[in-house]
Amino acid sequence: MNKILVFLEGQNNLLKRTSCEAISAARSLATAAGIPYVGIIINGNKEQVKYAGEYGMANVINAKHELMDTYSSTAAASILHQVIKSENADVILFAGNAKGMELAPRVAAKLEAGYMSDCVGLEILDGNIIAKKPVYAGKAQITAKVNSDCKVFSLRPNVFTATKTGEAITMTTKDYAPNLSEDDKKAFVSALMKNEGRMDVLEADIIVSGGRGIKGAENYNLIESLASAFGAAVGASRAVVDAGWRPHSEQVGQTGKTVSPNLYVACGISGAVQHLAGMSTSKIIVAINKDKDAPIFKVCDYGVVGDLFTVVPKLAEKVKHLTGK
Amino acid sequence: MNIMVCISRVPDTATRILVGPDGKTIDTQGIKYVISPYDEYGIEEGLRLKEKNGGTVTAVTVGAEASTDILRTALAMCVDKAVLIKADIQKDSFFVAKNLAEYAKEVNPDIIFMGRQSVDYDSLQMPSMLAEFLGMPSVSVVSKLTIADGKATAERDIEGGKEIVEASLPCIISCQKGLNEPRYPKLPDIMKAKSKPIEMREPVQTDEKVTVLGMSIPSKQRIGRILSDSDGDIDELVRLLHEESKII
Ligand SMILES: Cc1cc2nc3c(=O)[nH]c(=O)nc-3n(C[C@@H](O)[C@@H](O)[C@H](O)COP(=O)(O)OP(=O)(O)OC[C@H]3O[C@@H](n4cnc5c(N)ncnc54)[C@H](O)[C@@H]3O)c2cc1C
Ligand SMILES: Cc1cc2nc3c(=O)[nH]c(=O)nc-3n(C[C@H](O)[C@H](O)[C@H](O)COP(=O)(O)OP(=O)(O)OC[C@H]3O[C@@H](n4cnc5c(N)ncnc54)[C@H](O)[C@@H]3O)c2cc1C
Numbered sequence: 001m002n003k004i005l006v007f008l009e010g011q012n013n014l015l016k017r018t019s020c021e022a023i024s025a026a027r028s029l030a031t032a033a034g035i036p037y038v039g040i041i042i043n044g045n046k047e048q049v050k051y052a053g054e055y056g057m058a059n060v061i062n063a064k065h066e067l068m069d070t071y072s073s074t075a076a077a078s079i080l081h082q083v084i085k086s087e088n089a090d091v092i093l094f095a096g097n098a099k100g101m102e103l104a105p106r107v108a109a110k111l112e113a114g115y116m117s118d119c120v121g122l123e124i125l126d127g128n129i130i131a132k133k134p135v136y137a138g139k140a141q142i143t144a145k146v147n148s149d150c151k152v153f154s155l156r157p158n159v160f161t162a163t164k165t166g167e168a169i170t171m172t173t174k175d176y177a178p179n180l181s182e183d184d185k186k187a188f189v190s191a192l193m194k195n196e197g198r199m200d201v202l203e204a205d206i207i208v209s210g211g212r213g214i215k216g217a218e219n220y221n222l223i224e225s226l227a228s229a230f231g232a233a234v235g236a237s238r239a240v241v242d243a244g245w246r247p248h249s250e251q252v253g254q255t256g257k258t259v260s261p262n263l264y265v266a267c268g269i270s271g272a273v274q275h276l277a278g279m280s281t282s283k284i285i286v287a288i289n290k291d292k293d294a295p296i297f298k299v300c301d302y303g304v305v306g307d308l309f310t311v312v313p314k315l316a317e318k319v320k321h322l323t324g325k
Numbered sequence: 326m327n328i329m330v331c332i333s334r335v336p337d338t339a340t341r342i343l344v345g346p347d348g349k350t351i352d353t354q355g356i357k358y359v360i361s362p363y364d365e366y367g368i369e370e371g372l373r374l375k376e377k378n379g380g381t382v383t384a385v386t387v388g389a390e391a392s393t394d395i396l397r398t399a400l401a402m403c404v405d406k407a408v409l410i411k412a413d414i415q416k417d418s419f420f421v422a423k424n425l426a427e428y429a430k431e432v433n434p435d436i437i438f439m440g441r442q443s444v445d446y447d448s449l450q451m452p453s454m455l456a457e458f459l460g461m462p463s464v465s466v467v468s469k470l471t472i473a474d475g476k477a478t479a480e481r482d483i484e485g486g487k488e489i490v491e492a493s494l495p496c497i498i499s500c501q502k503g504l505n506e507p508r509y510p511k512l513p514d515i516m517k518a519k520s521k522p523i524e525m526r527e528p529v530q531t532d533e534k535v536t537v538l539g540m541s542i543p544s545k546q547r548i549g550r551i552l553s554d555s556d557g558d559i560d561e562l563v564r565l566l567h568e569e570s571k572i573i
Binding site: 133140230304319 | 336338339340341362363417418422444446447449451452457458462463464465466468478482484485486487488490491502503534537538541548550551552556559560563566567570572
């Protein structure tokens with residue numbers, strides 16, 4: 001192995017947290033393998049590049065091109081390919097978010113490289129990277145190695161810890177001018193719609209989800225007030241989404257979103273395998289259910305057996321008292 | 326329009342998963358196999374596009390002989406043609422993508438529908454890989470789609486919102502829940518599908534890019550502490566989250 005390259009995404013004047021997680025993962029791999037690690041950002045700014053330094057990344061390549069003023073996956077793949085070649089990098093890391101999951105396999109295909117997606121563990125063993133990845137909706141896990149010279153990985157969000165080094169480092173930033181033409185832009189983002197005022201389950205440290213036990217859309221304010229006491233995002237089971245009580249963007253599970261927050265609170269959710277598929281890697285799971293035999297209690301850290309209509313407001317009040325939110 | 330749909334054969338999502346004797350793949354005994362649920366959205370979208378614009382829908386899978394069962398289901402949903410690219414010992418996804426690419430290069434589809442993910446290895450990689458091999462654009466995890474004037478306008482969920490992506494045809498769309506409601510095959514069509522031909526093709530071989538070393542059933546140790554709904558216990562829960570787990 002020669003050099004690790006990390007794909008970085010800016011967010012205002014910082015980097016996305018998932019990018020910082022990827023830098024931290026690269027740092028430990030680089031240390032173990034004794035190789036350098038660098039970052040690539042597209043149309044980044046100074047502050048974003050500097051922020052990478054706080055996580056120990058001393059070298060960042062800033063690829064600039066006006067065709068990337070609106071994002072294009074096909075053009076981004078072309079830029080990455082050029083940078084990988086010019087840097088002679090052979091281990092490529094992506095955050096496994098919406099953009100990374102679409103882009104990483106395209107880059108891998110350009111390089112004719114092996115790719116492991118959605119990794120939850122990466123370590124060096126006998127000079128090779130051994131990756132761990134959940135399969136079958138998290139019901140099993142594989143360990144695997146990539147055989148090609150170039151190796152591409154994406155990392156499940158919120159699994160690798162983003163840690164600042166606390167040391168000042170000297171940064172080297174290289175501006176890079178990629179070769180792009182209109183033909184590289186066969187797909188591009190033409191509009192963005194933000195979920196105003198609502199926190200997304202994919203970005204939240206804490207998620208409070210409701211299930212069929214909530215009985216109707218009109219009772220969802222209970223879930224919302226517990227969520228706001230925690231400073232959490234609101235999630236839902238499929239039963240709730242199918243009933244039309246909540247939008248699909250909030251659904252957690254096999255046909256919804258896969259999340260691994262620090263805390264997942266399941267209220268009136270039975271714990272069907274397809275729901276567990278989306279949240280079983282959460283750090284702490286709390287379940288509130290009136291049925292003491294509900295399967296969710298078998299996979300939780302803390303379970304409260306009781307009626308959610310009394311437990312949830314009580315819990316909300318006590319949490320609010322503590323957090324002041 | 327020449328429409329291609331790629332489908333994957335997976336264990337029914339409610340299946341209990343056990344590690345097989347080789348320690349690297351699952352124990353396949355007694356498993357019921359189905360079309361990966363997201364691929365049904367792909368079949369449905371292909372059929373609707375054909376119903377609107379005319380053309381043919383071809384379902385393709387890379388797999389062993391046993392995979393003819395999912396092709397029969399696709400035929401029962403009324404796709405025009407079914408193709409099995411034979412792979413007896415199924416290889417990694419790179420092999421599957423290369424073989425799908427070989428076939429696509431021969432038939433030149435205007436659009437290829439795939440699932441968001443195959444609910445076995447859950448990699449969400451095939452659509453982007455195949456697209457790159459074919460020099461096509463692709464849009465992943467699409468929940469709304471319009472095809473007009475030689476381009477696809479696709480909506481997809483991203484962190485904190487949605488984005489609209491425009492892609493020129495030919496292109497690949499990976500389908501997410503919400504795109505449509507897949508039809509159920511009708512009994513007469515199920516009967517007819519039984520005698521329809523399935524085209525069999527030999528695969529091209531590729532290097533093994535990824536080697537699975539082992540499979541295990543994850544056993545994250547959960548604390549598993551069960552509390553009652555009494556005031557005292559709820560105070561205790563808050564204390565545990567605050568002092569033990571240090572989350573709040
Ligand atoms: C690391 C790794 C190791 C593997 N090892 C084995 C193994 O040892 N034995 C084994 O049997 N399988 C194995 N597979 C499964 C692989 O060969 C594919 O058949 C599998 O269905 C695709 O997995 P994926 O997660 O990459 O698909 P995804 O990228 O999640 O699939 C997305 C979409 O691609 C299309 N698609 C996927 N697979 C096929 C297919 N076979 N034919 C047509 N279209 C398809 C579907 O539209 C699907 O919705 C492995 C997969 C991976 C990632
Ligand atoms: C292919 C496929 C994909 C799927 N994908 C998903 C997915 O992505 N996400 C998902 O969530 N599901 C998914 N499902 C559906 C899944 O199988 C379950 O049907 C669903 O998760 C059930 O939702 P629920 O737990 O809210 O409802 P239920 O299973 O009905 O559970 C309701 C729970 O609430 C409890 N309850 C009732 N009243 C109260 C009360 N007053 N106080 C406390 N507790 C109470 C009950 O004891 C019960 O345990 C999928 C299914 C299939 C087949």
